[in-house]
Amino acid sequence: VQLQASGGGLVQAGGSLRLSCAASGRTTSGRTFDSFTMGWFRQAPGKERDLVAGVSWSGGNPYYADSVKGRFTISRDNAKNSVYLQMNNLKPEDTAVYYCAVREGSVVVTPSYGYWGQGTQVTVSS
DSSP: OEEEEEOOEEEETTOOEEEEEEEESOOTTOOOGGGEEEEEEEEOTTSOOEEEEEEOTTOOSOEEOTTTTTTEEEEEEGGGTEEEEEEOSOOGGGOEEEEEEEEESSOOSSSOOOEEOOOEEEEEEO
């Protein structure tokens, strides 16, 4: 599976960005996008990479980290093999490299994602 993330950039506090991640290919077990669990992680300088939002193959009951609840929305379009992260009311502490990731199975909240995109930088100025 190959993942291509885009949409990062520089934005002022209170602004919005929409990240996109396009997937192609299959997993080693032959599964395709519509059976994947998708996640968005972020890693700030000097910090660990954390799960920000995730959604299972069905799109139901998405997960959000407490720090982004009410501001970020994850969605997926299986017809386009894509997952999105709408980020509103951005704060300087949201500054990080954001990664999309894929895993097989329905568990969302786990660090065990097998495929990763290249990351896209989000910088929020105060």
